[in-house]
Amino acid sequence: MSPAPAYRCACTASPLAQTQPPGLGRRGFLGALALAGCATPPSAEGAWRVDVHHHISPPAWVAALKKSKLDSPPVNDWTPQRSLDDMDRAGVRTALTSPTLPAVGFLPAAEAAAVARAANEYARSLAQRHPGRFGCFALLPMPHVDATLAEIGYALDVLKCDGVALMTSYDGKFLGDPAFAPVMDELHRRKATAYTHPNEPACCRNLSTGVPSVIIEYGTDTTRSIASLIFSGTASRCRDIQFIFSHAGGTVTALTERFNTQAVALPQFKAAGFGADSVNAALRQFHYDTAQTANPIAMGALRAMVPLSQIVFGTDYPYRSALEHVRGLASIFSPAELAQIGRGNAQRLMPGLPG
Numbered sequence: 310m311s312p313a314p315a316y317r318c319a320c321t322a323s324p325l326a327q328t329q330p331p332g333l334g335r336r337g338f339l340g341a342l343a344l345a346g347c348a349t350p351p352s353a354e355g356a357w358r359v360d361v362h363h364h365i366s367p368p369a370w371v372a373a374l375k376k377s378k379l380d381s382p383p384v385n386d387w388t389p390q391r392s393l394d395d396m397d398r399a400g401v402r403t404a405l406t407s408p409t410l411p412a413v414g415f416l417p418a419a420e421a422a423a424v425a426r427a428a429n430e431y432a433r434s435l436a437q438r439h440p441g442r443f444g445c446f447a448l449l450p451m452p453h454v455d456a457t458l459a460e461i462g463y464a465l466d467v468l469k470c471d472g473v474a475l476m477t478s479y480d481g482k483f484l485g486d487p488a489f490a491p492v493m494d495e496l497h498r499r500k501a502t503a504y505t506h507p508n509e510p511a512c513c514r515n516l517s518t519g520v521p522s523v524i525i526e527y528g529t530d531t532t533r534s535i536a537s538l539i540f541s542g543t544a545s546r547c548r549d550i551q552f553i554f555s556h557a558g559g560t561v562t563a564l565t566e567r568f569n570t571q572a573v574a575l576p577q578f579k580a581a582g583f584g585a586d587s588v589n590a591a592l593r594q595f596h597y598d599t600a601q602t603a604n605p606i607a608m609g610a611l612r613a614m615v616p617l618s619q620i621v622f623g624t625d626y627p628y629r630s631a632l633e634h635v636r637g638l639a640s641i642f643s644p645a646e647l648a649q650i651g652r653g654n655a656q657r658l659m660p661g662l663p664g
């Protein structure tokens with residue numbers, strides 16, 4: 310076997326940084342160099358990560374937000390170049406794009422469908438203009454089920470999007486709600502990747518916690534939706550949906566004991582077949598991104614809950630930068646683990662990823 314190629318890092322003489330780890334590949338190795346303190350290449354050259362949580366602002370969607378006075382920065386001043394600059398600073402090769410909340414849930418069905426269609430066509434054209442740099446999670450006109458079923462077909466069959474983007478709740482209904490069963494059944498039939506993004510539920514705005522509701526509610530809404538999917542039976546009925554939950558699953562790691570002891574003991578769940586390990590098993594079938602959770606506390610809990618194979622790199626750009634996440638994760642995981650989180654797991658989940 311020929312010796313591993315030696316690369317010299319301009320800013321450190323660390324032996325770790327001079328040897329390409331086996332199995333990491335050139336892209337992974339360049340990423341590891343960046344993590345070891347070397348400068349990240351200032352362009353797409355050498356970039357290898359996949360960011361599954363990267364927000365864009367398609368013009369038709371921004372216009373609809375403005376009309377309803379729901380727009381605010383940084384949604385208003387997003388440009389493709391700003392995305393590319395953030396990606397290039399952190400070695401992100403491909404960003405899987407989605408608009409952030411409120412998606413199009415504030416619009417009546419026909420308008421929601423039209424704005425979602427225009428937003429998805431924009432996302433696909435963005436990917437075509439920048440080959441390899443952008444993928445697309447399709448914006449769906451939820452909670453309008455018929456329009457959503459039509460858009461799933463168009464987005465996945467015609468636009469060839471990499472998956473769909475769902476909010477964790479719509480009008481107080483979570484993803485396991487019977488009203489959304491046709492959507493879940495269709496995503497299951499298609500073995501689709503379903504990226505989910507937290508919402509700020511109407512029930513819990515203006516609570517007197519002393520901090521803006523989003524600080525607590527995004528994580529909590531994610532957990533509510535996970536519980537809804539599991540305890541409604543949707544997660545087991547629709548096992549082929551590849552769910553990605555944002556922000557390390559919200560607060561779910563703190564509630565696993567209650568789910569696994571108190572909840573499964575309730576008569577209705579016992580009768581439905583829930584047992585000692587059924588919640589853990591369901592939690593392990595989902596994927597979770599690292600957005601706003603690239604710290605030892607959140608990642609430690611997540612890593613204890615699921616195998617490394619279920620963790621994917623996400624940044625919540627433009628609310629946070631990719632570089633912050635690269636730096637945060639570098640203090641927690643080994644280069645081989647970072648390669649898996651940074652690209653390998655997303656690639657396994659979506660083999661057709663660009664780049």
Ligand SMILES: [Zn+2]
Nearest residue numbers: 362409506625
């Ligand atoms: Zn986000």
